[in-house]
Amino acid sequence: MNPPPSSSPTSGSPPVELQSPPLDRRSLDLRRRIVETLDAGGRGHLGAAFSLVEILRVVYDDVLRFRAEEPEWPGRDRFILSKGHGCLALYVLLAEKGFFPDRELGRFCHFDGLLGGHPEVVVPGVEASTGSLGHGLSIGVGFALAARLRGEDWRTYVVLGDGESQEGSVWEAAMAAAKHRLESLTVLVDANQLQSYGPTREVLDLEPMAEKWRAFGFHTVELDGHDVAALRRALQARPESDRPTALICRTVKGKGIARCELEPTWHHKSRLSADTVRELLEALA
């Protein structure tokens, strides 16, 4: 018998086609703040922040219980951005909600600034320092166990990237979450289809992603991660009583500006010219 043909580097899963509704004013404004913050810092992960905007705005607008003026309020829900390089989207939302003054965005990555290129716990509203991928879900499992041990009803939300999910530790943590039946834990995968080098399906394919999370014991829902109404419905649905939840949010890296979408060179940018910044802001007008 002949061996099966070896797989070519581009033989992974097909790209996910989305029929997302057009971005509304709030989504465009948040992206403009991200561009301005990136420009202030002289660098930043643009694509990874843009794919996250709708996920994070729904989490902070409609789901998470928090008190910005009392960031350590014990009854708050815990939120971990495990894909820490998406921090620009988190920072603009935390500033908007009042966790720290807006002016901190203008000092992004500055020597004396509060906000660095990955989130750290010194920033009000940040529960875990992330940036090295594959850490946040384990910490979230610890949080959810702590809530259970103390009989408290707050929930834990962890946002992972799809590229990040190539880390074995993500699946170690997934097994632990299922073993402990952590119904208070929700994982959101920002499945934006692209990692630093290129398409995730080519570098190290993660599909079928939803089947993987189901097999690992999660109540799993797939949805359009740029559809605000769909995100709201999924996040506000009553969680299953005996297992954690995984929301596979299908997104587009760089979503919102055509030249950045699914374009690897927009994963991280530094020293954008004034003209480029103006063009990006105009594209989001």
Place this chain on the structure above:
Amino acid sequence: MRKTALNAVHELARRDPRVVFLGSDLGPGTLDAMKAEMPERFFMEGVAEANLIGMAAGLALEGFIPYVNTIATFLTRRCFDQLVIDACLHRAPIRLIANGGGFVYAPLGPTHQAIEDLAILRAVPNMTIVAPADADEMTRLMPLTLDHPGPLYIRLGKGHDPIVSDPEVPFEIGRGLTLRRGDAALLMSTGITLGRVLDAADRLAERGLPCEVLHLPTVKPLDEDAVLEAASRVKLAITVEEHSVIGGLGGAVAEVLAESGAPCRLRRVGIPDVFAERYGSQAQLLDHFGITADAIAEAVLGAHGQ
């Protein structure tokens, strides 16, 4: 030493509701009594050390005090990034109980021998590293671990190690313990090498060469004042450890002495920069690499022209 440490965890858990225990895939029966008494605070989480440390960090950030136990190599090398980020960067009060420091697992080969654990952990900010000499010293250490700030690494010996520590010398994390007085040489130990150092010191004293013995169960933060004070009174200082000569106790002392301009010569007795190529027992490998009372005594005798 291990049994003493784990029983102490159970005792601490009885006293303090913040204490939880996490293991990876330990032997059957480990802490059964604690598991029966407080099952909700006993976690056995499988062969997934990266997750184990992250989980422990999450619990610690929420106010619990997790004691994490597995084999030293897997507790350090396997999950080093989690130790650096989740434990040390967050100053999470995790207690790492590391089975089998050095050559304890001699017959199992280099995959199970922790010969660089002190070096790699010493390089990480906020980490405290302690290697008690015996079960009695472990008994004195464990109550102090409860409220120690930040992550703490506790290196265990083989078990049933001879009791050589001195109950009259108060134990304190971060303090060097002076166990013999003398000026023929300064002998410094950490962990179970204290036994070999005391043996050498007793033999040398009989030959008219009393040595200062400074036991340093805390490798980080090193008691630099004690090292420098003792070193100022001798011409030869010797560190003795069941660890690579690179980066452990010998490395730490060398850094302190070199920068202080101390006039004494330093000799590091430890594992040379190689993986063990033989099996046998812990004692055989220690002998093989010259981590012995004989070698220590000969070095001092040689320095005194004998």
